[in-house]
Amino acid sequence: MRENEHNGMDKRHDTTIAQLLTHLGHVRQAVPVNYKLKAELKQRLLEQMKQMQKQQQGAVPVKRSRRGLWWFGGGMIALSIAACMVFLPNDGLRLHEQTVLAIPAEETARQVSISPRGDRIAYLTDNARLHAYPVDHPEDKDLFSLPSTSGRYESVVWSNSSQRIAVLEQTEGASRLWMMQFNDGGGQASTQLLWEETGAQVADVSWSPDGRQIAYTKVKGDKAEVWINNLATYRENKLAEGSQPDWSSDGKRIAYVQDGVIQVADLTRGVTAKAASGTQPSWQSPDRFTYLSAEGRLMQARLNEQTGTFDTLAVPLYRGVSLKSAEWARDGKHLLVAKQTKQGIVFAVVRRE
């Protein structure tokens, strides 16, 4: 009887509700379950439950780190480039002097980011404005107004496309990631909401090379975790406890900070290695990244392919000066550094040869 009822659909007979219900049931039964996923996910959930139990038994507070930059006061802020030529053994980091650049500081900026090609700077100011300008022609500044919201725009991250800038908004109880289309000329920014996280604060957004995923720090209370979110499928995975993730340009590794130590997660092999003590890792190339020591000194960590460990060395840049941040453009040739001065924080774009 059931088979005849099912055949009723195929034979194009008039469909009664009963036949329709039977059809729906048949379709449901015909859809297979992914049992492989079921087993794999169960393992993952069990591991997560163990971690949660450990945390409940006596969580070690994780240091909360945020990459925040401020401009102090008004007036002219000079972008200066270190006039040093440094050649390190083993073909390390060679830096070259670049044209001195100056931009007016109209507002107190919260966050600065360098474009993937290292040719533009974007910075966010208090009143929901985004300034963007070419490094070589700061006079061609574009000013964008972001949508007015109940929250506060806190940081800006250039996406892998030089045409888009991601802006992170914090509200009470939620963080939102907006994508702004970069148009020459400025004006009202064309934005779209990419993703929203409720119940936690989000910071340190880093894009995967294909632009489909983001890695970020999620902070709930005193706990900071590194998460990955696939913006197309909404799949969200916790990578580790820690903060300040940075995605390598080949997409294979994510460096992040855990208890003052930089860890490198190899996403293809599923292993994590300790690299160095420090903060703010920033990938320069697929096998090396720079970071800041506890004293704010610029360091470089290079992957030893044979051993899987990282060799570290100091970069002689701004000797005696404690840097606030150092961020590589995606091209690996331009480095945006921030240092504390008496006038405030000075940003410099250093070009690598």
Next chain:
Amino acid sequence: MGMPLEREEKHNASPPEDETGYYETRDFTELYDEYFDRVNRYLRCRVYNSWDADDLTTAVFLKALEKFDQYSRTRPFAAWIFRIAHNTFIDYIRKNREVPTEDKFLLSDEPDDTWQPEQQALSKETLATLLERLDRLTQDQRDVLSLRYFAELKISQVADVLGKTESSVKMIAYRGLQQLQKLYKEGDRNEGK
């Protein structure tokens, strides 16, 4: 005057129950083993791409684990987990509309080895036809019919998931089925020409 000892012992002997006497005693892993199939199948019936459906299934259970301490065991687990599944699906649909359209990844049709080869052609086509017709219903009708017939929830549970009254769910289901029936008839007629 104190409480009778007998009553006190009875109070401590069994877990608290609500008026219906329902109390979920199973732990998370047992509930996962039971409900994974239904959730995965439900999402595969709602999403064109089965890889996305599997990703959403993962997201549902990760969220469920994170929020499990908030689950009130005096209410049916089915309604609770499918509320998470429904909301996850709705967020997915919303984000798909907002992700730049040049992201072809959303439209990929990668091979899925969970479908048996002999069933694949007929069943996938049948499901695709059904999804296309469901897409022509209202959002409420789609949600109610999907939760009722793909997630196999009772009317009361569907109402719980969607935050509606039972009578409202019944009416929406009835109208949805009527409309779906009409679409199948039109489809049959057009194919017969």
